[in-house]
Amino acid sequence: MKLKVIKIGGNIIDDEIALDAFLKSFADIEGPKVLVHGGGKLASRLAEQMKVPVQMIDGRRITDAETLDIITMVYAGKISKNIVAKLQGYGCNAIGFSGADGNTVIAEKRPVKTIDYGFVGDIVKVDTKVLKLLLSNDVTVCFCAISHDQNGQLFNTNADTIASELSIALSKDFNVELSYCFEKKGVLKSIENEDSVIEEINSESYQELKLDGIIADGMIPKLDNCFHALKYGVDSIQLGKPEMLFQENFKHTRIQK
Amino acid sequence: MKLKVIKIGGNIIDDEIALDAFLKSFADIEGPKVLVHGGGKLASRLAEQMKVPVQMIDGRRITDAETLDIITMVYAGKISKNIVAKLQGYGCNAIGFSGADGNTVIAEKRPVKTIDYGFVGDIVKVDTKVLKLLLSNDVTVCFCAISHDQNGQLFNTNADTIASELSIALSKDFNVELSYCFEKKGVLKSIENEDSVIEEINSESYQELKLDGIIADGMIPKLDNCFHALKYGVDSIQLGKPEMLFQENFKHTRIQK
16 A cells, blocks of 8 residues: 655745645645654744753754753644644644654664764664554654654654654555655755756666765765665655645656665 | 543642652553643743743633643643653553644634633534544553644643543543542642542532532532533542552542432
C-alpha cells in the first residue's frame, strides 16, 4: 500500500495564508499520510519575548532546558494543535504527535565531542506500532521535531531526519513516497535562477554535482539524508515547493537511487 | 470492561516531585485508563513573562487570542509532552491529546450574555472513535483542557468538564470510574479540618449539605458536574488526594446517585 510522508518547512509554517492553503490541499490527499513540520521562526520569536538568549556555537543552536521548553511549547503546542484543528476543519481526522507519543521516535542525547548541543537527540529507533494502528484506521498523524529517550527526557531533533527515519521505518509495511517541501522549486543549478531546477538526481550525478560545487552547504546534509532513506527502503523522494504535490507537471527535483 | 478516568489538578502539575510520583503510580494501573490534566500556574507565569495581561471579569478569566496561544503552548505542549515522556519512561505507552486530536472533544464558543469569555468553549459532543481504538490497544490517552469547534478553532475548556464528558461518552462501552484528584482529602465538613472528610454523598444528602451551607462556592459546580456524570452513565465517582487511587483505605469522598 502507498503512503505519503510530507515534510513542510518554516516558509509554510510562518505564513498563515500559505499554511492554510497547504492544509486544505493536504486534507484532500487520499490514502494514508503523515505530516512532519518544522518550527519556523516562532520559537525564536517566543525566546526573544521571554528574554531567553539564543546560544550559538559554530553557527549551531544549543538547546538548553529553557530552549527545550520553548520548542516543546511552540512545536508540540501552538503549531501542532493549530494544524490538527485546521485539518479537522477540512475533514481530515488527524492527531498531533511528538516522538514521545506512542513511543514512536526514540533518540539519545547527541554525544559531546567538541560541542555540547544540550537537549538535542539523535534518532536511534522508530517504533511504528501505534502509528500504523492509526494510519490503518484513516487517522493522519502530524509530527513535530521532538523525540524522547524512553526515560522521561524530550529532545530537539531535526525535522528532516524525523521525516526520513519515519519513512524508512514505515517502508517495511508501505510503499513510501517522501516529499520535502521548502521555499525553492527543488535543487537548483544556480541559486539565482529559480527555474534552473535539476529534475532528477541519482547517486552518480550527485557525486558529480558535489564535485562541481553545484550542490553545496545546507543542501548536502539534506540530500545525504535522502540517499540514506532510499538505501534503506523508501520508494521515492521528491524536493520542491508544496505545489509539486497538488499540481501535475509542477517542476521539482526527484531523487533516484 | 472497567475504565479509569483520572483528573489531576494544578497542585500536582505545579509540583515536579509530586507529579513524578503520581505518574509513576499511574503508569502501573492495570487496564485501560485516561488522564485529564489541568494547567496549574504555569500558564499565568508564562503570560507574566510574555507581558500578556490577565483579563478578569467578575473573577473569571477571559481567553483572548494571545491567552489561547499561551494555554495551547503550556497545556498541549510543555505539560502534555512532558507527562507523556515520563509515562513512557515508566513503561506506560501514552499519547497526549487536545480535544482536536482524533476529533474527540467538540465545543462551541460560550455564548455572550453579559460577558464575552473569548475563546472559551462549551462541549457539545464527544467522539470516542479514535480514543477507543487506542484504549483497546493498550495505549493510554492524556487529555489537556483544550477543545475545538471542528472548524479550525481551538478553545479553552474546563478540565473537570472534559473529564466528566469523556467519562459519560465512554460509559457506552466501558464501566467508567471517574476520579477527581485535588489538594484536599475530599469534600470536607469543615474547611479548617483536613480530616472532616464526608466519605459518601448522594443526591439527597447533597441537597441537605448545600442547604446547611456545608457545601458552597467552588465545590458546587464540581459536584453538580459529578451528579450529571452519574445520571448519564458513569459508574462511580470519587474525589480526594491522589493517594486514594494507590492506597487502600485512604480517606476520600465517594459520590453516589
